[in-house]
Amino acid sequence: MNSIVVKDVKYEYINRENEKPSEALNDISFVVKEGEFVAIVGRNGSGKSTLARHLNALLLPTAGTVCIFGKYTNAEDLIWEIRSQLGMVFQNPDNQIVATTVEEDVAFGPENLGIEPADIRRRIDESLEKVNMSKYLNHSPYMLSGGQKQRVAIAGVLAMEPKCLVLDEATSMLDPIGRNDVMKILKKLNIDEGITIVLITHHMDEAAQAQRVILIDEGKLVIEGSPRAVFAQTETIKKAGMDIPQVSSFYVSAVDAGIIQKDQMPVVLDESEDLFSKYCFLSKKHATLPKLDNNLLEKEKVIEVRDLSYIYMPDAPLEKQALTDVSLDVYKGEILGIIGHTGSGKSTLIQHLNGLLTPKSGSINVMGVVPMGKALKELRKKVGLIFQNPEDQLFEETVRKDIAFGLRKRGLSDLEIEERVTEAALTTGLPLEVLDKSPFELSGGQKRRVAIAGVIAMEPEVLVLDEPTAGLDPAGSAEIYQFLLKLRQERDTTIIIVSHTMEDIANYCDKVAVMDHGKLVLVGKTREVFNNKDFLSQIGLDVPQITELFYRLNKKDPHIRKDILTVEEAISELKRITMN
Amino acid sequence: MLKNITMGQYIPGNSIIHRADPRTKIIWTIFLMIGLFAAKNIFGYAMVIAMVGIILLVSDVPIAYTLRGLKPLFVILIITAAINVFTYPGDTVLVSLGVLKITLEGITQAIFIAIRLSLMVIIGSILTLTTTPISLTNGLETLMAPLKKIRVPVHEMAMMMSIALRFIPTLLEETDRIIKAQSSRGADFDTGNFLEKAKSFIPVLIPLFVSAFKRAEELATAMESRCYRGDINRTRLKELNYTKDDAKISIFLSIFFVVFILTKVFT
Numbered sequence: 001m002n003s004i005v006v007k008d009v010k011y012e013y014i015n016r017e018n019e020k021p022s023e024a025l026n027d028i029s030f031v032v033k034e035g036e037f038v039a040i041v042g043r044n045g046s047g048k049s050t051l052a053r054h055l056n057a058l059l060l061p062t063a064g065t066v067c068i069f070g071k072y073t074n075a076e077d078l079i080w081e082i083r084s085q086l087g088m089v090f091q092n093p094d095n096q097i098v099a100t101t102v103e104e105d106v107a108f109g110p111e112n113l114g115i116e117p118a119d120i121r122r123r124i125d126e127s128l129e130k131v132n133m134s135k136y137l138n139h140s141p142y143m144l145s146g147g148q149k150q151r152v153a154i155a156g157v158l159a160m161e162p163k164c165l166v167l168d169e170a171t172s173m174l175d176p177i178g179r180n181d182v183m184k185i186l187k188k189l190n191i192d193e194g195i196t197i198v199l200i201t202h203h204m205d206e207a208a209q210a211q212r213v214i215l216i217d218e219g220k221l222v223i224e225g226s227p228r229a230v231f232a233q234t235e236t237i238k239k240a241g242m243d244i245p246q247v248s249s250f251y252v253s254a255v256d257a258g259i260i261q262k263d264q265m266p267v268v269l270d271e272s273e274d275l276f277s278k279y280c281f282l283s284k285k286h287a288t289l290p291k292l293d294n295n296l297l298e299k300e301k302v303i304e305v306r307d308l309s310y311i312y313m314p315d316a317p318l319e320k321q322a323l324t325d326v327s328l329d330v331y332k333g334e335i336l337g338i339i340g341h342t343g344s345g346k347s348t349l350i351q352h353l354n355g356l357l358t359p360k361s362g363s364i365n366v367m368g369v370v371p372m373g374k375a376l377k378e379l380r381k382k383v384g385l386i387f388q389n390p391e392d393q394l395f396e397e398t399v400r401k402d403i404a405f406g407l408r409k410r411g412l413s414d415l416e417i418e419e420r421v422t423e424a425a426l427t428t429g430l431p432l433e434v435l436d437k438s439p440f441e442l443s444g445g446q447k448r449r450v451a452i453a454g455v456i457a458m459e460p461e462v463l464v465l466d467e468p469t470a471g472l473d474p475a476g477s478a479e480i481y482q483f484l485l486k487l488r489q490e491r492d493t494t495i496i497i498v499s500h501t502m503e504d505i506a507n508y509c510d511k512v513a514v515m516d517h518g519k520l521v522l523v524g525k526t527r528e529v530f531n532n533k534d535f536l537s538q539i540g541l542d543v544p545q546i547t548e549l550f551y552r553l554n555k556k557d558p559h560i561r562k563d564i565l566t567v568e569e570a571i572s573e574l575k576r577i578t579m580n
Numbered sequence: 581m582l583k584n585i586t587m588g589q590y591i592p593g594n595s596i597i598h599r600a601d602p603r604t605k606i607i608w609t610i611f612l613m614i615g616l617f618a619a620k621n622i623f624g625y626a627m628v629i630a631m632v633g634i635i636l637l638v639s640d641v642p643i644a645y646t647l648r649g650l651k652p653l654f655v656i657l658i659i660t661a662a663i664n665v666f667t668y669p670g671d672t673v674l675v676s677l678g679v680l681k682i683t684l685e686g687i688t689q690a691i692f693i694a695i696r697l698s699l700m701v702i703i704g705s706i707l708t709l710t711t712t713p714i715s716l717t718n719g720l721e722t723l724m725a726p727l728k729k730i731r732v733p734v735h736e737m738a739m740m741m742s743i744a745l746r747f748i749p750t751l752l753e754e755t756d757r758i759i760k761a762q763s764s765r766g767a768d769f770d771t772g773n774f775l776e777k778a779k780s781f782i783p784v785l786i787p788l789f790v791s792a793f794k795r796a797e798e799l800a801t802a803m804e805s806r807c808y809r810g811d812i813n814r815t816r817l818k819e820l821n822y823t824k825d826d827a828k829i830s831i832f833l834s835i836f837f838v839v840f841i842l843t844k845v846f847t
Contacts, residue, residue, distance in 0.1 A: 056805050080807050088805045095795045096802035100590070100713045100746050107817035112807040120817045138592065142749045156806065356760045385764040393761045395786035405783070406766030440790070454765055 003164045003196040004032040004055060008064035011050055024050040026219040037190045037197045039210035043241030043473040044444055047219035048200050052168040055198070056086045069163060084113055087157030091169040093149035097141045102133065102152050105141060109160040127158035131185050145342060147178020154185065164196035165189065171201060172471050175342045175500050176542055183209065202473045205245045205545065208267040215240055227267045243474035246503060246545040247272035250567050259574050269545055273552050280557035282577050302462055302494050303330035303353065308362035310348050322348040324518045325362070333492040337505040337526070339541060340515030346498045349515065350464050354383040367461065384460030388467040390451030394439040402439050403454045424457035428483050445476040456487065464496040469504065481508050503544045506530060506565040514541070531563045546570050590712050596825050597639035597710045602719025604826040608833050609707045615840060616699055625695055627840055632702055641709045649705050650698055657694050664690040713745035715818065722820055735811040747795070754791060758784050
């Protein structure tokens, strides 16, 4: 039987009166069979969330039909039945939890269905068990981590005993551990309980774990098929603003370069390891390791953190030691990545850098400025801090005014403000015509640029960004990093990036600092840091997929380098070991 | 600043007060407050204070924590007390400053008012500290259920209240984050006169409202997709049930009120 039949669905919505309606979905058709695990991928604004909302009648198609377990969504009297059979989990964990305890929240769905209390109790226990959250029955959801909240949200849907689960970018706001936990649970539900899973995502490594992938762009279905078949059409995927997993991309480049024979494309790490193991033991020589250039050390030191400790709410029941004796040096013009779990102290550390928090113990020196009293203003001029999802802070009538906000506060002349706003817009790749629009009209990616432009316009010498690419699709993320690199090149700006995306850290950072439980546990050149794979695993951090692959190959054949950071490096190493 | 507010928080526990039915707690809270206003002399206040003290001890909530909830009230206490000191009519003049007179009656009245306000907050805090927001709203909803007959949207009001309670910590955290983010962008909240300071909060308030609306919309969608359709055909995980605990509390407090009324009549 089919779980979902979407037939020729069109969806138009009216942005403003007297304007031509925009088409979010354009003649899209596909089928999901019962018990399948399907990933729907597409860039920001491709229509995938609109599509998700059609699946349980939150939206009704302008034309065409959506049929869920044999019931059409436009039949009004069947809506509640459809919604109890097809449950949805949304993006933001905070905005879908209704109640103040985990138990009450999971009960919400069954209560709405009019289930008997004893039966609700059983359903709560069973669903929490399935998502490994039984321990948290009486917790307040507010105290849980993002991944845990999302698991509670899944349990809340499971308690309605649905046959199909649709997750609308439910992993996009989570850290790697949270994402991993959610993925594991989804797979288990799919295999053990036979629940149909529709995972909407722009993380291709998640899509790779599905049975089938549907790529949509501009409201149309572009390709569908097994992950392998879909990823093989690399060009089409890139055109749709998406990317393929590093191991697949490595395989494609290796075939294109004629280094290896065409074979089955690997889409996950294990497959890739099997494929490339063939090339072990070809070379008897170790690679000549590249010399790490140390010229950065000769540069001027811009930030010096010494023995910094910080405690939240000292002497209160919820007291929390957020930082313990952190010492760190940052040099002019370098790009430093800070990695670590949620709650490892990264945010606390960066908030010290522009004086939002002042050191309670230890010291900070930013180019001679010590964060105290009047000097705080001076410090904020030198260090620009951009929080996660900075677009949430936009508030002016026009983009121009919003970018100029900080400059105006600083009392610059109108002429200079105008100049700097234009320059910041150009740097961040904002088209100048959006300057007179309201920031609230822009797309998510453009809003983010506006917010970053607002800080760049103040020309800080150090730019600190917390998860600058969170929630952006691969193409959007790449653009952010491109202009950050340009900024460094043009102005020698020192850039500090906090991120969970190890591929980006490996690609763009000169140095990496690793935080764990409030301590700085490792700091060094990016290559050195990722070379400590075992240590990073111990504290639960990943390395880029390609690094992991070569690490595994190196275990088999020590002649293979294990300090590979990018696909390009992997290709040249593969060349070397296959050449002799 | 915001972390001092203890009213509205819930501290998990397993005391008799925690276990009692929310309806019992709401009703007796109301009676205690009425009693507080009925108390006119030192005996009356002493009795209510003793009662509140007993409840505090039995309820297992940290007393220091409860008292800390009075801190934000301090300014209001001082102001009301001051007004009473100077304006309450009395004959026993202690100090006279031109038109202003400080009388013994004024001072006693000021002290009583301060005690009354503090006790009100403490009584209210005990209710919220020992009752989860959900069971509090459940209790209110059930108590007010008769009003449904005259088309008062009791269920909707209760749901709104519980959602509001659920989002208080989330929005507090968000406010904190927006203030920090705008400070990083050059906003200044500390300098300038009152008007300038008020204006400087626009960059905080607009994003906060935008986000609150967005949250409201997303939450509504999530609730809809979990089959929420108001009060229609809805059951409850925890049906409210009176138990022995409620009987014990009610008997004890009834005796208290009988004694309270008797002393009032005979003094």
